[in-house]
Amino acid sequence: MLRRTFTTKLALLAATLWLAPHAASAQDKSLTVFAAASMKNALDDVNGAYTKATGVKVMSSYAASSALAKQIEGGAPADIFMSADLNWMDYLDRKKAIKPGTRVSLLGNKLVLIAPKDSKIGNVTIAQGFDLAKLAGDGRIATGDVKAVPVGLYAKAALEKLGSWAAAEPKFAMTDNVRAALVLVSRGEAALGIVYETDAKVEPGVKIIGAFPEGSHPTIVYPVAATENAKPEVTSYLEFLRSKTARDIFEKYGFTVFTTKPAT
Known part of the structure; x- marks a missing residue:
C-alpha cells in the first residue's frame, strides 16, 4: 500500500x-x-x-x-x-x-478639421480657395509634423491642393503624432486642428467643423x-x-x- x-x-x-x-x-x-x-x-x-x-x-x-x-x-x-x-x-x-x-x-480614414467643443466657429465648407488662416484668426492650427508624421503629410498635401497652405503655414503648431494635436485642440491651446475623423470621434473635447474633400490629398x-x-x-x-x-x-x-x- x-x-x-x-x-x-x-x-x-x-x-x-x-x-x-x-x-x-x-x-x-x-x-x-x-x-x-x-x-x-x-x-x-x-x-x-x-x-x-x-x-x-x-x-x-x-x-x-x-x-x-x-x-x-x-x-x-x-x-x-x-x-x-x-x-x-x-x-x-x-x-x-x-x-x-x-x-x-x-x-482607411478621413481627414477632418476640428475646433474645441465650446468654440464659436461653426461648420465650414472646405473647398478650393478655403481660407484656413482667416478662420484661425489669432489662434494656432494643430496637426502632426508636416515633414514626417502621416496626418501632417496629408494635411499639407490637402492645403497645398486647395491653395491654403502658404497663408496658413505660419499658424501651424506641429506635434509628434496626431493624438498630441488632438490634445492641443481639446484643451483650447489651438483654435483649430487637422486630424483623422476617428480621432475626433473619441475626444469629447472637440467638434468636427469640416471634412477635407476626397481627392484633395492622397488616400489615407x-x-x-x-x-x-x-x-x-x-x-x-x-x-x-x-x-x-x-x-x-x-x-x-x-x-x-x-x-x-x-x-x-
Whole structure:
C-alpha cells in the first residue's frame, strides 16, 4: 500500500514537472505591435478580443508611424507594424525589415478639421480657395509634423491642393503624432486642428467643423505587416485583423475596412 502511494506521488510529481514549463510557455506567448497613434482605441479593443480568443497577450506601442518605423529599423523588438500611411511601410520594405508576403492594406480614414467643443466657429465648407488662416484668426492650427508624421503629410498635401497652405503655414503648431494635436485642440491651446475623423470621434473635447474633400490629398491607407523577426503567433494575429470580429470593432470607431475575411 505504501509502495503504491509512493508510486502515485512520483507519477503526480512527474506530471506536474512536465506540465509546468508547458503551461508557462502558453502563458508567456505574446506579441508586440507598433501601431499608429490614431489606432489606439480601436486596436486596444481588437487586441483584447484576440487575447480572449487565443490566450496570446498583445502589447502595443503607439506613436507616429515615422517614429515607430525608425525604431523598428533600429532593432526594436516589434512583431507587427501598422502604419497610418504607405510611405513608412514602403520605407521598412526597402530596408527589408518586414516579412515578405505579409503586408496588407487594412484600413482607411478621413481627414477632418476640428475646433474645441465650446468654440464659436461653426461648420465650414472646405473647398478650393478655403481660407484656413482667416478662420484661425489669432489662434494656432494643430496637426502632426508636416515633414514626417502621416496626418501632417496629408494635411499639407490637402492645403497645398486647395491653395491654403502658404497663408496658413505660419499658424501651424506641429506635434509628434496626431493624438498630441488632438490634445492641443481639446484643451483650447489651438483654435483649430487637422486630424483623422476617428480621432475626433473619441475626444469629447472637440467638434468636427469640416471634412477635407476626397481627392484633395492622397488616400489615407493603413497598411499592416509582420516584421522580419516576428514570432510564429503573428500569422494568426494577422488573420484575426481581417476577421468579422475585428472588422466590426474597426468600423465602430469609424475606420473603413479594406480587407475583410468572412466569418467562419
